[in-house]
Amino acid sequence: MRTPADRARISRKNGRVAFAAFATVAGMVGLSFAAVPLYDMFCRATGYNGTVQIRSAAAPGATERQVTVRFAAIIHPSIPWQFEAGQGPMTVHLGEQGVAFYRAANPTAGPVEGTATYNVTPEVVGRYFHKVACFCFEAQTLEPGQSAEMPVMFWVDPKMAEDPNTRDIRTITLSYTFFRTLADAERAGALASAGPHVGRAVR
Incomplete structure (x- = not known):
């Protein structure tokens, strides 16, 4: 049987996992929005894909x-x-x-x-x-x-x-x-x- 201390420790651990998952998803979303302008900057700098x-x-x-x-x-x-x-x-x-x-x-x-x-x-x-x-x-x-x-x-x-x-x-x-x-x-x-x-x- 879990003691109150065990439940508190598990709750803190779950909270850290949830936060890490949220941060990962948020970072991926941010990168997806940044991908287009970053790709455009790369093409302009290098001429990649025929970019003038x-x-x-x-x-x-x-x-x-x-x-x-x-x-x-x-x-x-x-x-x-x-x-x-x-x-x-x-x-x-x-x-x-x-x-x-x-x-x-x-x-x-x-x-x-x-x-x-x-x-x-x-x-x-x-x-x-x-x-x-x-x-x-x-x-x-x-x-x-x-x-x-x-x-x-x-x-x-x-x-x-x-x-x-x-x-x-x-x-x-x-x-x-x-x-x-x-x-x-x-x-x-x-x-x-x-x-x-x-x-x-x-x-």
Whole structure:
């Protein structure tokens, strides 16, 4: 038969186990929320998965080596926009700043807010492709029937020609994908659920 001292000791032990379990679960939840931004920081720092480097510094200056940059425009099914590259392939010198344009249009009867992600292929080139300015990760709102040109300023690091993994690459593809923002999708869903009576006066 357990004495009061035994029961107190067991209770303290169970409390410590429960606390440890709670701390472990809380830590795992915290890590899951931190995983996305940490992964994004890792990709930006290393160019992993074709993530382009974002730099405010100007291009270092053109070298003799050239590379062709292609531009791809992708629309996610969540956003009812028209989206395309404003030009065909562009040949630039390594170290030379280039400027390209994308075009987006909203053919719907209501405003739509979108945001773009990007990457380059071959993925190994990501660490050498630098963007000075672009429209990525910032919400863009187009009113009904509105269109917009979105510029991208970039340069390709001359060090690409020194890397055994990239020195033979002659063509790079820069891809942008537009998504509808979560807030705008929720707003559109709420309006659709409310039906045609939204905005009518209640009699």
